[in-house]
Amino acid sequence: MHSDESVDYGKENISVTVRFRPMSEREIHRGDDAAWYVDGDIVRSEFNPSVAYTFDKVFGASATTRNVYDTVARNVVRGAMEGINGTVFAYGVTSSGKTHTMHGDQNYPGVIPQAIKDVFSIIQETPDREFLLRVSYLEIYNEVINDLLDPAGQNLRIREDAQGTYVEGVKEEVVLSPSHALSLIAAGEEHRHVGSNNFNLFSSRSHTIFTLTIESSLRAQGPDDEVTLSQLNLIDLAGSESSKTETTGLRRKEGSYINKSLLTLGTVIAKLSEGKASHIPYRDSKLTRLLQSSLSGNGRITLICTITPASSNMEETHNTLKFAQRAKRIEIYAAPNRIMDERSLIKKYQKEITKLKQELLLIKRGMTERPYATTNQEDLLTLRQQLEAGQLRMQSRLEEEEQAKAALMGRIHKLTKLILVSTKNNLSGSFPDVAHNRRHSFAESEEVRFSFYVQSYDEQSDLDTSSFPPDRCTDSSSIDLGNGQEHVSHSDQIDLTREQVKMLAGEIALRSSSLKRLTEQAANHPDDFQVQIGKLRDDIEDKKSQMQLLEQRITELGERSSYPEMSQVTRCSTAIEKLTSQLNEKAFELEIRTADNRVLEEQLQSKVAEIKDLQEKNGRLQQQLQEALEKASHQKIAEIEVLSQERSRLSEENNCLQMKNVKLEEEACYAKDLAAAAATEIKDLTEQIKKLVFQNTRLSNEALSITCQGKTGRISVSSVDRRLMIPYAVQALKEEVRSKREKQAYLEQTVSEKQALEKELKRKLDESKQREADLENDLASMWVLLAKMKTNDPPTSGPVQDVVEITECRPERNVSTAVAPISPQSVESAANIQKIKEQHQELERLRTSGSEDKETDDLKALLYDEDKHAHVCKVCFEAATAAVLLPCRHFCLCQPCAVACTECPLCRSGISDRIVTFAS
């Protein structure tokens, strides 16, 4: 140890180790395959041969934590004992084995207990140095730093000084033995935030940092000699959580804090590994801020990355491996720290001890030398007179000095016992195999020294009361220190015994905590843990009885020290000490209970918070549901209102259109009548014209014959008269024909106007019918929509029920029949109008061509049935006796049907009086 002059300290890389854990039962049941495997110090992917990562050391699933400690952590611990800062931390996803590696359990102690054991072993192996150890234990929970050793130390702040970052106000306990340190960790663990997720029943919800501050100096040194001070940080990080980790409420919040801080750690590591002088975001999280000194300054760092080979976690494991790979590139400088300032507690204690020893020496000298200070007879007489005169005063002064000396002895004793030294050099062989036995090793200078015999971790728990036999303690401590010193040695023994009681209390706390954890684990596997639980219970009982014995011993010692010659003040102080010790024990007990209560309280609070969360969520959901329902019902009501308005508007429009339709029909009828009348008149006119033409022809012929007779001389008077009259008659006839033609032209114009009007009216009628059909369609679609809404919306609440009632109030309609787009009648009407037009044109053509009778022949031919040899009514298929020429040319009529044309509605009132009678 401390041969650092010969050691070549310098740049080192972070030591990066990977530790596989075996596949859990859960993973095996799920049918996971191994996605990663160990190949020497390489981690390889089972699925992709090109993916391989090399590390300083890779431990397979069968490796024990002892192997891991010996290979990668021991070096860091030894360095810390030499003054080189050391950090060991476990990194990995949740349930990958970080806590198993760092803390372990009763059967497989983790890196932290093994490091503590190692530290005390090293003290034992280093007789030339004395050490002072302090521990602190804190957690970073949701970015808040809490002191796990002091429940009052919550939300602590990080400060920075020349030496680096530190936590302000964190409690540091001086530790005297491995079990003392372990009991502090056990007490601290009780306060740590632990919760369960779907991967881990006892998942760490916070990062914990256990710091051992080690001071050491040479045993025989001057006040200006060097002191080394170093810190050993043992860190159990909380596990990163992926989306597969099913968490809600508080757990999710914790998970996000954990992930954020680990992400920052990843970024810091990545930046450091680049080796460039860029900005390192240490301040982005409390974790990196606290690790700043370790990551950027002097020291040794070992990173243990824990992974699972399971294929279901392949991606997360790959991320861990990449993180580890980056961390491997970081270089740090490992060199011991040397300090000589007031930061050294050991220095402070040593100085105080020296000072107090000098004071004690002075007092002693005063007490022993004063009676012989004067040898002169006169002085002797004077002194005697003075003594006689102030005997009482002297007496009390002596008593005061005695008290001061006792107090000083006590203080020296207390301070000295905090400094740990090896027992090997001065006490080797002088002690039997006694575990944890601390003894005063009084040197010639009456120096009180405690030494420790540090046993191995496995044995260290076997503290036995037989190790402290009352008489042996008395023997070893019954040192003649002169007047009034016997009670001092009794007081030492009481102190010693109290210290043992404290240690036992610590061990009981440690075992109680282990018992609690085992009992929790035993809930799942009762058989596996029964023996261990029984053993632990026996142990605890054993320790308790040891404590009782030691307490008895303290009482006895207290009584023994109550000698009659002891001054009242000393007795009082002993009684006070006794009471103080009892008070301390009670306080310790109370602390343990308070810790238990706090854990329960925290659990209760977290449950209450969870319940509150759930209630709030529930409330919110109900509110949302209510709002959604209200919104939906309001929407539906509004839609229905709109639809009903639309419906009434449509029905109004429909009525309007129907009225228009009727009007148009009436107009159409009127137009038709007009057209029919015009047609009849035209025919009449045509008849008359024909007659007139015929008469004209006849008259022309007559006039011609008269002319011929005149030529032949056979003209009679009457013939002459008639001959004279012919030009007038022709003239009259011509006049008549002309007027008839004018009339015809006028009528034709009227007819064409009527036709145009009729056409316009028909068009309007068509349009309105089309519009009516469209509206009918719209209305029908709306009814379909309403019907759909009615079937889709279950009547869940009040407002929705209202909707149903409203829709039910509507007249029931057959939706399929309601959807009747365009009336075929309107199409037919249009076709008929076209037909009428064509017939009129045909009529006109016939009229002008003079083949009028062809029409009658056509009609007859049309109705003539070859089979029956008769004219047949096309409506009733009876033999028709007569037929009428209708504008639509839809024929005809037998007697029963001779009321109206039954074929098309347009012709119903258009029966002409021109009836063609068929020969029977």
Ligand SMILES: Nc1ncnc2c1ncn2[C@@H]1O[C@H](COP(=O)(O)OP(=O)(O)OP(=O)(O)O)[C@@H](O)[C@H]1O
């Ligand atoms: N190397 C190992 N050998 C055997 N069992 C292991 C090993 N590593 C972990 N385990 C077991 O796996 C489980 C989870 O381990 P642990 O609690 O240490 O995970 P963790 O990484 O600390 O999880 P978290 O981040 O959630 O706190 C525990 O039951 C532990 O006993």
